[in-house]
Amino acid sequence: MDHFLYRDGELYAEDVAVAEIAAEVGTPFYCYSTATLTRHFRLFDEALGDMPHLVCYAMKAASNQAILRTLAGLGAGMDVVSGGEYARAKAAGVPGDKIVFSGVGKTREEMRLALEGGIRQFNVESEPEMEALSEVATSLGVTAPITVRVNPDVDAKTHAKIATGKSENKFGIPISRARAVYAHAAALPGIEVIGIDVHIGSQLTELQPFRDAYRKVAELTETLRADGHEITRLDLGGGLGIPYTRSNEAPPLPTDYGAMIREELGHLGCEIEIEPGRLVAGNAGILVCRVIYVKSGEGREFLILDGAMNDLIRPAMYDAHHDIVPVLEPEPGADQRPFDIVGPVCESGDTFAKARMMPPLSEGELVAFRSAGAYGAVMSSEYNTRPLVPEVLVHGHQFAVIRPRPTFDEMINRDTIPEWL
Structure with a gap:
């Protein structure tokens, strides 16, 4: 569910007409709904019920400080994957003890930034990273809390570019090596092992891959505890999908996801962390564009928009589908015909949809x-x-x-001309 609905023949964002925003701001622009962000975060929070937990928003999905502050005000933690995201979260008022630092390539400078500013935990992805973190923490005279990200070799059944839990992916350490890696971590100075991390991919539309991964995590938890490690926290990542089309996709609900977590991991007595991003922010935002031209080609028609692949890269990068709707509601039963919907960038890849059935649109109309x-x-x-x-x-x-x-001048003036020119 979202809060972008037709009212009196035109599309509204909550109680504001989208056309009103376009008139003031110009196109293209992104528009987010506070009510939708709030609703989707609370669905996750309530899904985990009385289990000790923290919902850490994966801010790589949408990281504007206004969005972060909205979610932080609801009690969200943040999952960051760079020093810049860490600084952005802190600038939005998120305390360090609610920030989880993920990512496969953390630098020593990023580690130092987080240790000095406060951090809930590092999700460590390799032994070299763990050793670097030990050095940085020791040099600062502090202890770095860590989970180790294990790769469970589970097929998430999602797009290859956003699958992260198979053996060939770059993320985490093989679960078969977990005991040795945890033993290594326990022996390092400046490191405190607190839990296990797993994340198998994004835009998952069924629960079974999660269940398969979490069963392996439950077994590993028991094994590591038997080895003498105090495993008190399980970071389960994110990845629950959203319905990008209104017809054939029906991803699991957060309530079903929470029930499955309780079934598979509730007996362990661990604090649960989840890191949703797409499901919190995805349906909370729209991109509004204006039709520049309607062009007839050889056997096809084009809607040429003022938005382009540089504004929304997902269709070009992932062959991703987005429903595209007129801002003025079509009449019931209005005729539709196929259009290729494209942007103005000089690449054939700047195509949002091919042969998409749309009502006839004219130059200047909004979608x-x-x-x-x-x-x-x-x-x-x-x-x-x-x-x-x-x-x-x-x-x-x-x-x-x-x-x-930004203005053209602001963009161009960021360049610096060398003295010899």
Whole structure:
């Protein structure tokens, strides 16, 4: 469910007409719903019920500080994967003891930043990383709490580019080597082992891969405890999918996910961490664009938009589907015909949809890409010297620009000309 609905013939974001935002901000722009962010976070929090837990939002999905502050105010922790994300979370007011540091390539500088600023835990992904963290923590005279990310070799049955739990993926250590790695960790100075971390991928639309992975984690927990390790926390990652189409996708509900966690891991008495990103932010955002031209080609028609692949890379990178709807609601039973929906970037890859059935649209009309809140604005770029698009947050009857569109001068003036030129 989201809060982008037609009302009186036009699309609204909560209680604000999308066309009103477009008139003030210009297009293209991202628009987020506070009510949807709130609802989806609470679904996860309530799904874990009375189990000791912390929902750590995976901020790589959408990291604007206004979004982070909204979620932090609901009690969310943050899952970060870079020093920049750590600094962004702290700037949004998130305390260090609610920040989990994930990622396969943490640098010593990032480790130092987090240890000095406060951290809940590091999710360590390799022995070299663990040894580097030991050196940094020892040099600062502190102890770094860690989980070790284990790779359970479970097929998440998702897109190859967002699968992370198979043996050939770069993430974590093989679960078969876990006992040796934990023994190594226990012997290192400046390291405190507190738990286990696992994350098998993103946009999962069934529970069985999670169940398979969590059963392996439960068995490993018992084994490590028998070896003398105090395993008190299980970080289960994220990855629950969202319905990108309104017709044929039905991912599991957070309530079903929480019940499965309780079934597989509840007997261990561990604190549970989950790191949802896409399900919290995905359906909480839309990308609004304007039709520049309607063009007839050889046997096909094109809708050419002012938004492009640099604004929303998912279709070009992942062949991802987004429902695209007119901002003005079509009449019931309105005729539809196939359009290729494309942007203005000079690449054939700048295509959002092919032969998509749409009602006839005219130059200047607005369309909205649904389910664009996750991995949209955060993955955008200034390719073709196209400005990053504004981000807007709606709260009831109010809206505010939470990232402005830069001017051409601001973009160009970031360049520095060498003296010899």
